[in-house]
Amino acid sequence: xxxxxxxxxxxxxxxxxxxxxxxxxxxxxxxxxxxxxxxxxxxxxxxxxxxxxxxxxxxxxxxxxxxxxxxxxxxxxxxxxxxxxxxxxxxxxxxxxxxxxxxxxxxxxxxxxxxxxxxxxxxxxxxxxxxxxxxxxxxxxxxxxxxxxxxxxxxxxxxxxxxxxxxxxxxxxxxxxxxxxxxxxxxxxxxxxxxxxxxxxxxxxxxxxxxxxxxxxxxxxxxxxxxxxxxxxxxxxxxxxxxxxxxxxxxxxxxxxxxxxxxxxxxxxxxxxxxxxxxxxxxxxxxxxxxxxxxxxxxxxxxxxxxxxxxxxxxxxxxxxxxxxxxxxxxxxxxxxxxxxxxxxxxxxxxxxxxxxxxxxxxxxxxxxxxxxxxxxxxxxxxxxxxxxxxxxxxxxxxxxxxxxxxxxxxxxxxxxxxxxxxxxxxxxxxxxxxxxxxxxxxxxxxxxxxxxxxxxxxxxxxxxxxxxxxxxxxxxxxxxxxxxxxxxxxxxxxxxxxxxxxxxxxxxxxxxxxxxxxxxxxxxxxxxxxxxx
Ligand code: GDP
Numbered sequence: 001x002x003x004x005x006x007x008x009x010x011x012x013x014x015x016x017x018x019x020x021x022x023x024x025x026x027x028x029x030x031x032x033x034x035x036x037x038x039x040x041x042x043x044x045x046x047x048x049x050x051x052x053x054x055x056x057x058x059x060x061x062x063x064x065x066x067x068x069x070x071x072x073x074x075x076x077x078x079x080x081x082x083x084x085x086x087x088x089x090x091x092x093x094x095x096x097x098x099x100x101x102x103x104x105x106x107x108x109x110x111x112x113x114x115x116x117x118x119x120x121x122x123x124x125x126x127x128x129x130x131x132x133x134x135x136x137x138x139x140x141x142x143x144x145x146x147x148x149x150x151x152x153x154x155x156x157x158x159x160x161x162x163x164x165x166x167x168x169x170x171x172x173x174x175x176x177x178x179x180x181x182x183x184x185x186x187x188x189x190x191x192x193x194x195x196x197x198x199x200x201x202x203x204x205x206x207x208x209x210x211x212x213x214x215x216x217x218x219x220x221x222x223x224x225x226x227x228x229x230x231x232x233x234x235x236x237x238x239x240x241x242x243x244x245x246x247x248x249x250x251x252x253x254x255x256x257x258x259x260x261x262x263x264x265x266x267x268x269x270x271x272x273x274x275x276x277x278x279x280x281x282x283x284x285x286x287x288x289x290x291x292x293x294x295x296x297x298x299x300x301x302x303x304x305x306x307x308x309x310x311x312x313x314x315x316x317x318x319x320x321x322x323x324x325x326x327x328x329x330x331x332x333x334x335x336x337x338x339x340x341x342x343x344x345x346x347x348x349x350x351x352x353x354x355x356x357x358x359x360x361x362x363x364x365x366x367x368x369x370x371x372x373x374x375x376x377x378x379x380x381x382x383x384x385x386x387x388x389x390x391x392x393x394x395x396x397x398x399x400x401x402x403x404x405x406x407x408x409x410x411x412x413x414x415x416x417x418x419x420x421x422x423x424x425x426x427x428x429x430x431x432x433x434x435x436x437x438x439x440x441x442x443x444x445x446x447x448x449x450x451x452x453x454x455x456x457x458x459x460x461x462x463x464x465x466x467x468x469x470x471x472x473x474x475x476x477x478x479x480x481x482x483x484x485x486x487x488x489x490x491x492x493x494x495x496x497x498x499x500x501x502x503x504x505x506x507x508x509x510x511x512x513x514x515x516x517x518x519x520x521x522x523x524x525x526x527x528x529x530x531x532x533x534x
Contacts, residue, residue, distance in 0.1 A: 009295040009327065012363035017279045018088040019141075020105055022130060023115035024123030028145040032115060032262040033078065033089065039269055040080025040087060077320075077367040085276050088366060098125065098447035100426060101305050103396045104378065106132045108304040108322035108367065111279045114142045114255070118151030118178070121160050130165055132396070135530065137252045139280055140167065143271055148198075148261040150179035155233070158257060168254040170244045171237055172274050173267065175259040177226045185259050185267055186213070186230060188237075189274070195221065196266050208269065250280055282365030285324045287381075288389040292325055294364030298385030299326035299334065301368075303376045304393060306425045317425070319372035321382065324390065328362040337381040337389040345370055345382075378426040395500070395531035398429055398444035401471040401508065402451060405440050411464045418462035423501055428454050431498045431506060442498060443468070444476060473508040475515045480526035489522050500531065 023029045078089040092105045106112065112133045114126060133140055144157055158169045176183040176193065184196040195209040211217060218227060248254035256278055260267020284291040292300065305320040333344050362368050370376075379392030406415040419441055423430045428451070429444040445451055451468060458464045473496070479486050486497070486505050494514040495507045507527065509515040519527060 005297055005327070006295065009297070009363065012327075013282050013294045013365065015084065015086050016088065016282050016363065016365035017085055017111065017276055018090065018109060018282060018365045018367075019111040019113055019275075019279065020090040020092050020109040021113045021115055022092070022106070022126055022133065022140075024117070024120070024125040027115045027117045027120070027123070027126070028262045029115055032113075032143065032145065032268070033091065035262050035265055035268045036087075036089065036272060037078060037080055038265075039272055040082045079366075082272055083276060087276075090367065092129075099450045099453075100396055100398075100429075100446050102129065103132050103446070104304050104393055104426070106136065106138075107393045108302075108320075109138060110282055110365065111139045111141065111275075113275070114140050116142060116144050116157065118144050118146050118154075118157065118259075119149060121152055121157055122164055127165075134165075134252060139249050139252055139278075140255045141271075141275055141279070142169070142255045142257040143262075143267075144175075144257065144259045145262050147175050147178055147182050147185075147259055148196075148264055148266070154259065155236070161255065161257075167252075168242055168248060169257050170242060170249075170254055171257045171259075172244070173258055173260075173270060174230070174233060174237065176222065176230050181223075181226065182261070183222055183226060185270070186234070187270060188234075193218065194267070194270060196261075196264070198264055246278060249278060282324075282363075285390055287391070289386065292388060294325055296325035298383060299328050299332065300324050300381065300383035300388060300390075301328070302382075302390045302393075303378055303380045306372060306376065306378060307369075317372040317374070317376075318369045319376040319380075321368050321370060323362050323364055323366045323368065325364055326384070328366070328368060330360045332384070334382040334384050335387065336375060337383060337387065338377070339375070341375065343375055343382065377424050395429055396446060397476050397529040398446055399474050399476075400445045400448060400451070401431075401473045401476075402443050403440050403469040403471060404443050404454070405467040405469065406464060407467055408465070414462040415458070415464045415466070418458045418464060422454055422457060427457070430501045432501075434497055434499060442471065471508075472510055475509040475512055477507045477509070477515060477527035477529060478531045479505045479507065480528060485525065489525055492518060492522070494518065504531070506531075 021029050021032065078091060080087050080089075090105050090109050092102045106129065112129075114130065114133075116122065116126065130140070142161065144151075144154070154171070154175055158171065161167055161169050171188065173185045173187050173194075175185050182196055184194050186193050191213045192210050193213065195211065197209065211221070222230070242254070244256065245254055249256060256274065258267060258271040258274070260271060262268060282294045284293050287300075301321040301323040303319045304322055307318045307320065328345075331344065331346055333342055335341070336343050379390075381389045404419070406412065419430060422428060431442040431444050432439070433442070443451055443454060455466055455468060458466050478500075482504055492507070495509050495518055498506050498508060500506050507515075507518070509518070515527070519525070
């Protein structure tokens with residue numbers, strides 16, 4: 001390898017940070033994203049991201065569906081620069097549009113920011129997404145939001161994270177007061193207080209007044225009780241809290257915690273500053289030829305998401321690829337590991353919000369969107385040079401199940417084709433009854449929207465109108481050891497056995513309790529919420 005290329009790759013990796021935000025609806029993800037972009041200079045006035053979304057024209061049936069429902073189905077990648085770093089924010093769909101794509105996006109992220117509403121603490125969607133991050137062992141940074149409103153005690157919030165998620169916490173900064181009495185935050189590294197000033201709804205960058213802890217003005221600026229409370233809290237944190245241990249952070253065992261108020265811009269810049277210092281740069285990935293470093297000279301990456309029909313004129317599909325090694329170049333020819341075919345990567349796109357912009361080069365940690373004329377499936381590896389294949393992306397435990405029926409026998413072929421293509425694309429998981437006489441597919445999803453998308457697309461793209469019949473299950477578990485392991489156990493109660501699209505057994509339960517009960521009755525049966533990657 002030329003030393004020139006080596007140093008170019010090295011530099012690119014050093015500058016890059018890639019992350020996704022995990023949160024529950026309403027915690028402030030859109031607001032925080034906007035404020036991060038504001039600091040990154042990608043937009044000049046907050047509100048622009050939302051406005052842009054609103055301005056978007058109805059360019060397709062697909063988008064019409066998005067607009068009708070006022071949701072965004074498309075997950076995008078936001079790229080911006082800050083303090084010499086290039087930041088890639090992988091935007092996870094996470095609201096009414098919660099779907100398996102939300103999980104898959106986390107498979108492409110090197111870091112996660114867990115956004116919590118100070119008044120609510122941990123909420124269900126955050127916990128689920130946290131589990132995926134934990135499985136991957138990626139660093140988790142916590143931002144406790146909405147300090148300008150009354151919320152729960154900061155110590156109580158840290159305790160909740162420790163007890164319920166099993167994550168050690170390290171408060172990088174500490175709030176002074178809350179709600180109407182929110183005065184600012186204390187930066188423990190610099191030992192400085194950043195005073196809070198309410199800006200005009202945070203549409204501009206916040207003015208930042210900083211004073212040292214020893215400054216005599218503190219007593220005038222802070223009411224006495226707040227000052228004493230800060231001193232007490234800090235003593236407690238220093239006394240019982242652990243030191244910041246970046247190794248533990250990088251293993252996903254300790255979370256640096258930041259406090260702030262995204263709406264008023266407060267604490268966002270400080271967060272960004274430390275995040276860039278502590279976050280993991282793009283790292284190595286396990287592959288069929290062992291761990292591959294991001295500076296490995298040949299280009300490679302994997303598909304983590306497919307998006308269909310963003311543009312009706314082309315009826316195209318876009319494959320989102322996480323670049324893992326080397327340098328991506330426009331129009332380059334790569335090998336496709338699964339099929340052994342050669343593919344030319346024309347029309348690459350970088351995505352900013354909903355706009356598609358053409359790109360020429362990309363490096364490890366970047367995400368590119370490629371036109372997908374049906375060659376790519378979720379988890380596929382593309383590479384140049386020596387053959388390598390990344391571990392695929394697992395199936396995640398669905399929570400909603402429904403039988404999909406095609407009432408019109410003359411549409412049998414289209415129905416089969418549509419179901420099979422949508423499954424390959426990862427729009428939904430498909431399972432089947434073990435009873436051969438029941439041939440209707442069972443759709444399995446993590447979000448209701450996935451069902452609607454499947455029905456909508458079957459009708460629009462394949463001309464098949466379908467009926468959906470809900471099933472009363474909410475938990476799915478794969479069986480380690482497959483049918484062989486299942487054959488060894490006695491009759492199982494309160495579960496239905498089905499098979500996934502690979503023919504592997506899956507147990508469906510009405511609720512967690514039934515699943516738990518079965519585990520207690522059959523400890524020899526190893527169940528998993530995530531399907532093994534094949
Ligand atoms: P998302 O659903 O997580 O994307 O949340 P949004 O960013 O849309 O925010 C949900 C609501 O919380 C909106 O009404 C925001 O204005 C509000 N919000 C977000 N951040 C803050 C904050 O720091 N303080 C206050 N008071 N409200 C906030």
